[in-house]
Amino acid sequence: MSETDLTDPFGRRIEYVRVSVTDRCDLRCSYCMPRGFRDFEEPEDWLTFDELERVMAAFARLGTRRIRLTGGEPLVRRGLPVLARQLSALPGVEDISLSTNATRLARSATELRDAGIRRINVSLDSLRPEVFKQVTGGKLEKVLDGLMAAKAAGFHPIKINMVVMAGVNEDEVEDMVRFCLEHGFTLRFIETMPMGDTGREAIGHFVDLQKVKARLAKRFELLPGVMPGGGPARYVKVAGSDLHIGFITPISQHFCATCNRVRLSVDGTIYTCLGNEHHLELRPRLRAGCSDADIEDAIREAIRLKPERHEFNEKPEKIVRFMSMTGG
Numbered sequence: 001m002s003e004t005d006l007t008d009p010f011g012r013r014i015e016y017v018r019v020s021v022t023d024r025c026d027l028r029c030s031y032c033m034p035r036g037f038r039d040f041e042e043p044e045d046w047l048t049f050d051e052l053e054r055v056m057a058a059f060a061r062l063g064t065r066r067i068r069l070t071g072g073e074p075l076v077r078r079g080l081p082v083l084a085r086q087l088s089a090l091p092g093v094e095d096i097s098l099s100t101n102a103t104r105l106a107r108s109a110t111e112l113r114d115a116g117i118r119r120i121n122v123s124l125d126s127l128r129p130e131v132f133k134q135v136t137g138g139k140l141e142k143v144l145d146g147l148m149a150a151k152a153a154g155f156h157p158i159k160i161n162m163v164v165m166a167g168v169n170e171d172e173v174e175d176m177v178r179f180c181l182e183h184g185f186t187l188r189f190i191e192t193m194p195m196g197d198t199g200r201e202a203i204g205h206f207v208d209l210q211k212v213k214a215r216l217a218k219r220f221e222l223l224p225g226v227m228p229g230g231g232p233a234r235y236v237k238v239a240g241s242d243l244h245i246g247f248i249t250p251i252s253q254h255f256c257a258t259c260n261r262v263r264l265s266v267d268g269t270i271y272t273c274l275g276n277e278h279h280l281e282l283r284p285r286l287r288a289g290c291s292d293a294d295i296e297d298a299i300r301e302a303i304r305l306k307p308e309r310h311e312f313n314e315k316p317e318k319i320v321r322f323m324s325m326t327g328g
């Protein structure tokens with residue numbers, strides 16, 4: 001591993017960090033966080049914005065180019081534009097993006113854009129208010145208001161993430177394609193993953209996205225497609241339009257061989273893989289007054305722990321934590 005880049009034991013270059021700024025959320029998506037769940041991290045255990053800036057500056061010195069702000073729901077954390085401004089000013093960081101459920105986006109879209117965020121991913125599992133409520137416990141109109149505010153604020157691309165579930169929203173796939181065609185959004189379909197008990201329950205509604213792709217190919221002419229961003233989606237493009245459709249298939253066709261990322265949880269723990277527990281706690285070292293060089297050493301130490309791939313199919317019982325704890 002050279003001084004200025006992070007390469008894991010399998011030769012993969014790690015240049016993307018998903019930063020969870022809170023484990024809290026104002027929704028309770030059925031495949032993520034149980035209804036009534038309250039056992040969150042205490043605020044005093046959250047990394048402060050200044051601690052986050054120190055850690056991400058170290059990652060940037062080690063070659064990290066992309067940062068995605070996630071949660072829980074990141075807009076639940078007060079002052080997020082302040083953090084976005086701090087991180088977008090870091091030397092070496094080329095791209096700051098946000099993953100949100102958009103329920104609070106209408107009031108902060110412009111401020112987030114001014115703070116340096118350029119790309120947004122919005123979770124939207126249904127266009128029917130009653131199904132949306134069934135899946136998330138929330139109000140669809142708030143999310144649609146947030147999406148329109150993001151569009152008006154000039155975010156591009158705006159990517160829609162839809163977790164496809166049999167017997168829940170699988171019949172809305174074509175409607176979601178038309179919605180994204182109409183609004184110029186990029187669409188990504190995501191397979192359910194056995195993250196925590198909720199994730200394992202959701203596996204009961206698993207839909208193989210290869211079948212969804214075949215179904216769409218009967219309705220739309222699909223061409224090979226590519227999209228900017230460091231994520232795992234495999235894209236096609238709808239002929240005669242600008243619509244890109246991505247397929248995120250951790251179960252039916254994993255993408256671990258090209259993995260380029262790690263996650264930082266709100267309490268300062270580096271999780272090296274979504275589908276494994278290999279991790280390193282940074283907060284105790286930060287609060288013990290470690291140097292910037294110590295942080296870099298700790299990050300390198302964490303990357304040496306990174307496993308080759310997930311075992312979602314072989315050991316679905318393995319991961320106890322919910323998706324919201326490391327921000328997807």
Ligand code: SF4
Pocket residue numbers: 232255256259260261272273274275276307308309310
């Ligand atoms: S499951 Fe782990 S190794 Fe695979 S793509 Fe996700 S983070 Fe990377």
